[in-house]
């Protein structure tokens with residue numbers, strides 16, 4: 236009897252009581268469905284996305300960086316994916332097009348952050364496009380610390396034997412189905428800690444047919460595919476008591492005239508959306524328009540990934556869950572002053588304002604040299620830096636607050652890369 240009691244206690248302390256929530260295992264999957272404008276996802280019936288949103292939320296979001304600023308980024312696929320993966324815009328991650336010429340791997344992907352801190356945790360990618368793993372994540376490269384994912388199911392665009400290419404791009408539809416079947420099977424069985432599922436078909440149909448019945452059908456199909464992954468997630472939650480975060484998003488909208496193109500900075504191309512089951516979405520999610528760069532910090536937050544301060548000071552997004560202190564930092568040079576302002580989401584504590592004129596991080600991946608220029612209540616929402624000469628050269632401004640850190644660059648030359 237006593238043995239049984241000890242055994243029970245041992246099990247209790249090892250695994251925790253299911254009710255206390257403290258020891259619940261957390262897992263995350265994010266799905267990028269390519270090229271679906273916000274107005275289309277809102278108009279076309281998407282019952283599975285609606286179900287996910289009912290548990291968490293839906294919001295319009297944006298891509299493309301700060302329009303007409305140093306962080307403006309093309310509304311092109313690989314550019315958007317890398318903003319999602321690294322939490323930064325093109326001026327930092329240095330992906331400007333689908334050829335992915337020279338990514339700046341000093342800006343780590345969420346996969347690298349997880350694998351560096353928790354090497355035992357398991358990561359997976361499901362995608363037709365091979366470059367997502369080999370170029371954006373940079374698997375196996377010295378520059379990414381030889382990042383290795385635990386599982387990949389990708390590269391089917393290159394398999395012309397199994398998926399012969401046809402003009403109507405039906406082979407991409409078949410590949411997406413193939414990818415989704417495996418993603419749902421693998422998630423249900425192996426439950427990787429972090430997974431990226433990439434679906435391409437809606438973008439291909441968009442390019443070919445533009446705004447059309449065909450596009451609407453592609454979106455409905457994508458919704459069903461998301462539903463299969465969502466079902467796998469729900470089964471894991473029910474069967475194993477795991478706590479799963481699912482985030483579904485897109486990488487750009489499409490032009491207003493035809494719905495065929497993207498890449499520019501029109502409203503419809505910049506407008507995107509995020510659907511998630513996240514339980515504790517914050518006021519920033521609900522009251523502002525989040526960006527694709529907010530997904531990485533959200534995943535980090537949920538998976539309890541600690542990001543070192545020199546890297547936190549570079550990330551352009553903020554978490555969509557839990558408390559954040561401030562967002563939407565702006566820095567306006569005005570002769571010998573820098574006018575700094577932000578929106579306070581939790582009006583408590585002190586904001587520390589830092590300034591740096593070095594570019595160590597982007598060039599060699601090392602911390603920049605910052606000096607503290609002011610301390611002010613977060614609730615003030617503004618601060619003025621007085622300088623002894625007019626602002627003519629590059630600098631970085633960082634504002635650190637109790638719950639999060641934000642940054643902006645001042646680039647008088649207008650060039651994205653100083």
Ligand SMILES: [Zn+2]
Nearest residue numbers: 269270312486
């Ligand atoms: Zn795309």
